[in-house]
Amino acid sequence: MERSGDGQAGSGSGNAVGFRPLYRQVYDTLLKRLADAVWQPGQILPSEGQLAAELGVSQGTVRKALDALTADSLLVRRQGRGTFVADHDDKQSVFRFFKLRPDGDGTGMPTSRVLAIAEATASADERGRLDLVRTARVVRIERVRSIDGRLCVSETISVPASLFPGIAGLELPNTLYSLYAIRYGITIATANERLKAVALAEREAGLLAVAQGTPALEIDRVAVDLEERPVEWRLSTCLTQDVHYRSVLR
Amino acid sequence: MERSGDGQAGSGSGNAVGFRPLYRQVYDTLLKRLADAVWQPGQILPSEGQLAAELGVSQGTVRKALDALTADSLLVRRQGRGTFVADHDDKQSVFRFFKLRPDGDGTGMPTSRVLAIAEATASADERGRLDLVRTARVVRIERVRSIDGRLCVSETISVPASLFPGIAGLELPNTLYSLYAIRYGITIATANERLKAVALAEREAGLLAVAQGTPALEIDRVAVDLEERPVEWRLSTCLTQDVHYRSVLR
DNA sequence: AAGTGGTCTAGACCACGCA
DNA sequence: GCGTGGTCTAGACCACTTT
Helix, strand or coil, rough: CCCCCCCCCCCCCCCCCCCHHHHHHHHHHHHHHHHHHCCCCCCCCCHHHHHHHHCCCCCCHHEEEEHHHCCCCEEEECCCEEEEEEEHHHHHHHHCCEEEECCCCCCEEEEEEEEEEEEEEECCCHHHHHCCCCCCEEEEEEEEEEECCCEEEEEEEEEEEECCCCCCHHCCCCCCHHHHHHHHCCEEEEEEEEEEEEEECCHHHHCCCCCCEEEEEEEEEEEEEEECCCEEEEEEEEECCEEEEEEEEE | CCCCCCCCCCCCCCCCCCCHHHHHHHHHHHHHHHHCCCCCCEECCCCCHHCCCCHCCHHHHHHHHHHHHHHHEEEEEECCEEEEEEEEEEEHHHCCCCEEECCCCCCCCEEEEEEEEEEEEHHHHHHHCCCCCCCCCCEEEEEEECCCEEEEEEEEEEECCCCCCHHHHHHCCCCCCHHHHHHCCCCCCEEEEEEEEEEECCHHHHHCCCCCCCCCEEEEEEEEEEECEEEEEEEEECCCEEEEEEEEEE
């Protein structure tokens, strides 16, 4: 791996351009491979020593890059076994992007029922959230979700049709993000949510079988992939009678 | 610094008890000093080399502990200058525990007006949240807050009277957590929030000058200090007409 | 120029999981 | 017993800030 900002009888003392550490370059190299789905979710990576030899850096430098990717929830490291591509299907990972928890006991495991799925030209809102041009097409998914069997979420999900060809014809799993990862090689890295309290409109009230005007939590989420592209917009309306949104501030 | 789990002609190969890395012990040692307010917010710590010599470990081990404390937002490191105790007074830190942001432009800087402050015997809710015995006393603070001059939050804050002697007689600053840190040596490490959508009760509606029944965001927060003691319970009711709660999922 | 944190390396040893 | 990640060390050099 080439150094970027040193040696070479340069122009005096400091670099005018930004200094880019070696481990950062290793990070980017590995991130690229993850984005390109070179390694599949759940699969094991080469050992630290092998990667170090391949990339021509020390094991410590590879370690630092791997640790950073682990901190970003893209890898999972298990002492004595190896380093794996994070599998966002397993139980603990389901809740990474799902913050609604039951007030009392219960697993809080969500289930879903799709009401409609169709392709359309992007609305102004969709173009704004997903950074699309005027003629762009999106696939819109409408569904309701239950937590521990209790109906409490109604949501509309919009994704660019160009990124998810054929998704409208698929049987959708309960956890969409694993579908994005496995079938389309798109890994959700972060999601930005804006929460508001609203009074339920007639339509959502009907879907959730409660009175119109009932207070509900509105969650406006834009999910972003490894390359920082916005790839999904999700507008959820949640009843919070028996459920709450959990947030941990550090 | 003593090793905890090695050497000493032990009982074979592995330790039955948990293995505790050296850097973790260094972390705990430094954390203790921070909790005891040995170093004040904003103050500089000894250099890595000095700490390493004092504790009898290598510089790399000290570094790992300092990096962990930095990741926990307890320290700030500045290349070429030194390592400092995080000062949660500066502008960027105000928003660490304040997630309400204006929908449009504006700084979103909050202001406060205290309505009442008084000591009382802890209610059942307060005892549960703050882990108190039946006879414990608390100080209750009621206040309203504005964002960019717009009235939108009403909240009740409860703290154990034993931890904050004399707080009822003080002029309260806008950012309570810096008061906790500077005057009482209590640093808030994390806060757990539960959000719900509710219809405004008559009292809160009056305080916020809107109609009873208006949907509002209810935030139930328990703040925890460095020793993981719950030290503050805060129940906030927020209008979200021009403001939203921001959450970033990683 | 001196001092600080940041990067990078090389090597030793430890804890863990598995065959 | 072997291979993996995890810890710890020692030392060199780099980048940044201040004197």
